[in-house]
Amino acid sequence: MTTISSLFKILSCRDHVDYVLVVIVISSVLWYFWLYSKSKRQSPPLPPGPWGLPIVGHLPFLKPELHTYFQGLSKKHGPIFKLWFGSKLAIVVTSSEVACEILRTNDAIFANHDVPAVALVNSYGGIDIAWTPYGPRLLMLRKLCVNRVLSNARMEKSVDLRRGETRRTVRYLADLARAGSPVDLGEQIFLMILNVVTQMLWGATVKNEDRELVGAEFSGIIQGMVDLLLEPNISDFFPVLSRFDLQGLVKRMGGLAQRMDRLFDRVISQRLGMDKGSEGKGEDFLEVLLKIKNEDDEKTNLNMNDVKALLMDMVLGGTDTSVHVIEFAMAELLNNPDIMKRAQQELDEVVGKDKIVEESHIPKLPYILAIMKETLRLHTVGPLLNPHRPSQTTVVSGFTIPKDSKIFINVWAIHRNPDVWENPLEFDPSRFLDQSYDFNGNDFNYIPFGSGRRICVGMAMGERVVLYNIATLLHSFDWRHPQGERLKIEEKFGITLKLKKSTCYDPSTKVG
Numbered sequence: 307m308t309t310i311s312s313l314f315k316i317l318s319c320r321d322h323v324d325y326v327l328v329v330i331v332i333s334s335v336l337w338y339f340w341l342y343s344k345s346k347r348q349s350p351p352l353p354p355g356p357w358g359l360p361i362v363g364h365l366p367f368l369k370p371e372l373h374t375y376f377q378g379l380s381k382k383h384g385p386i387f388k389l390w391f392g393s394k395l396a397i398v399v400t401s402s403e404v405a406c407e408i409l410r411t412n413d414a415i416f417a418n419h420d421v422p423a424v425a426l427v428n429s430y431g432g433i434d435i436a437w438t439p440y441g442p443r444l445l446m447l448r449k450l451c452v453n454r455v456l457s458n459a460r461m462e463k464s465v466d467l468r469r470g471e472t473r474r475t476v477r478y479l480a481d482l483a484r485a486g487s488p489v490d491l492g493e494q495i496f497l498m499i500l501n502v503v504t505q506m507l508w509g510a511t512v513k514n515e516d517r518e519l520v521g522a523e524f525s526g527i528i529q530g531m532v533d534l535l536l537e538p539n540i541s542d543f544f545p546v547l548s549r550f551d552l553q554g555l556v557k558r559m560g561g562l563a564q565r566m567d568r569l570f571d572r573v574i575s576q577r578l579g580m581d582k583g584s585e586g587k588g589e590d591f592l593e594v595l596l597k598i599k600n601e602d603d604e605k606t607n608l609n610m611n612d613v614k615a616l617l618m619d620m621v622l623g624g625t626d627t628s629v630h631v632i633e634f635a636m637a638e639l640l641n642n643p644d645i646m647k648r649a650q651q652e653l654d655e656v657v658g659k660d661k662i663v664e665e666s667h668i669p670k671l672p673y674i675l676a677i678m679k680e681t682l683r684l685h686t687v688g689p690l691l692n693p694h695r696p697s698q699t700t701v702v703s704g705f706t707i708p709k710d711s712k713i714f715i716n717v718w719a720i721h722r723n724p725d726v727w728e729n730p731l732e733f734d735p736s737r738f739l740d741q742s743y744d745f746n747g748n749d750f751n752y753i754p755f756g757s758g759r760r761i762c763v764g765m766a767m768g769e770r771v772v773l774y775n776i777a778t779l780l781h782s783f784d785w786r787h788p789q790g791e792r793l794k795i796e797e798k799f800g801i802t803l804k805l806k807k808s809t810c811y812d813p814s815t816k817v818g
């Protein structure tokens with residue numbers, strides 16, 4: 307009672323009424339700010355996305371050609387949308403602006419990859435470049451590879467190893483051409499690139515008589531690993547189940563990884579057994595990596611498993627990608643004889659009709675470079691990059707992207723955006739002749755090698771190998787479809803995009 311009566315007393319006094327009004331106004335303002343800051347503190351929503359089923363989420367609805375499937379969904383759900391793969395949240399990005407927010411503005415946060423269960427097995431526990439999370443160790447490994455193993459200077463020293471392999475394939479194709487036999491070019495390109503890559507890895511180490519044997523064993527293991535990396539794995543969608551390896555994929559990868567490890571041991575012991583005088587002559591990658599391992603440098607500090615994991619990266623990263631770029635380029639050229647003729651004219655002018663192509667000619671072949679760029683635009687062999695993973699929850703384009711979600715950047719769809727590319731489905735290398743796009747990932751409308759901290763470390767080697775081999779195939783032969791038909795160029799989605807059906811070609815020899 308006393309309180310109420312004193313309140314009345316206060317209110318009855320005019321000074322006190324003013325006082326109360328001031329308190330009410332201040333409280334209202336404070337309350338408003340509290341509400342405002344509370345609403346600010348609530349995180350923005352997750353990106354939109356289609357409905358999924360309980361537990362399995364969107365898994366039952368996925369289509370094998372993920373790149374085209376995601377492109378279709380983006381038309382309905384926008385440039386950034388979400389899907390649940392079991393308990394894993396996937397975020398799909400389909401615009402260069404959002405890709406830039408992820409790969410440039412927030413690059414340090416998103417510069418990690420989501421390691422599939424099987425990849426842990428064939429990468430010595432994820433210690434290689436592709437799976438090491440962003441941090442000092444990754445920076446050290448990448449620097450070492452870019453500056454010392456895959457650098458342009460190092461490439462120069464291994465020119466002879468690459469030339470030998472490519473010329474060997476040309477001689478074989480020339481024999482087939484003379485006999486009038488059509489060529490399964492996909493198979494030949496695979497063997498040629500595999501040999502080129504292995505020559506660079508240990509070509510100066512493995513003796514001639516052992517080469518075929520190592521090559522055959524190696525090729526079988528690589529194919530098996532690529533297939534396993536592609537297989538959808540329950541352990542990745544429900545990590546709590548991973549220890550059961552319900553599909554036995556980890557076990558199968560373990561078998562292949564053991565075979566590969568034995569093969570690495572065999573090659574390494576050959577190199578270690580070589581007499582001191584032969585060191586440095588061949589300049590293969592193995593020799594360089596072993597030298598780095600033996601250096602007394604605290605910052606580098608590689609052990610033998612690190613060396614093997616890096617060799618694995620180069621094999622897996624270097625083979626499939628380059629093979630498919632060359633295969634797509636040749637298929638498009640077969641369908642576009644005018645473009646093939648223009649490329650051959652450039653080669654005849656720069657190289658000469660009766661000479662053979664050398665890597666030193668490459669900087670003088672802008673049209674061949676434009677063919678490679680256009681092939682990588684239209685048939686982006688790394689269509690979704692290697693999915694990135696944020697190390698912390700982040701806001702992108704007004705949406706919350708939770709820590710550890712799986713980020714797919716649909717570069718394939720970005721490269722076909724009609725607002726940027728005129729007639730995007732047409733194969734037209736001349737759009738690259740003005741040099742406005744390069745491979746460095748600075749313009750997010752064109753990022754075939756990725757961009758930022760996780761951009762491909764083998765870009766210099768990939769560019770060289772692809773250009774040199776396309777140039778050699780076009781300069782040495784005229785190519786035709788055996789039945790003279792137009793090819794149906796269909797893509798097959800995988801860790802790398804490839805031609806659905808390998809095609810037969812009719813080569814006729816220009817120079818032997």
Ligand code: HEM
Pocket residue numbers: 419435436437448456619620621623624625627628631687688691692693754755756757759760761762763764765767768769772
């Ligand atoms: C034309 C040929 C090639 C293309 C189109 C290509 C494309 C790519 C792409 C798109 C990525 C993923 C970037 C990302 O996740 O953001 C990548 C990563 C990588 N590439 Fe390549 N690549 C090629 C050749 C090579 C070669 C020749 C090697 C090695 C000898 C190589 C080794 C790697 C490695 C180790 C990574 C992982 C980098 C990391 O995660 O930090 N690539 N490449």
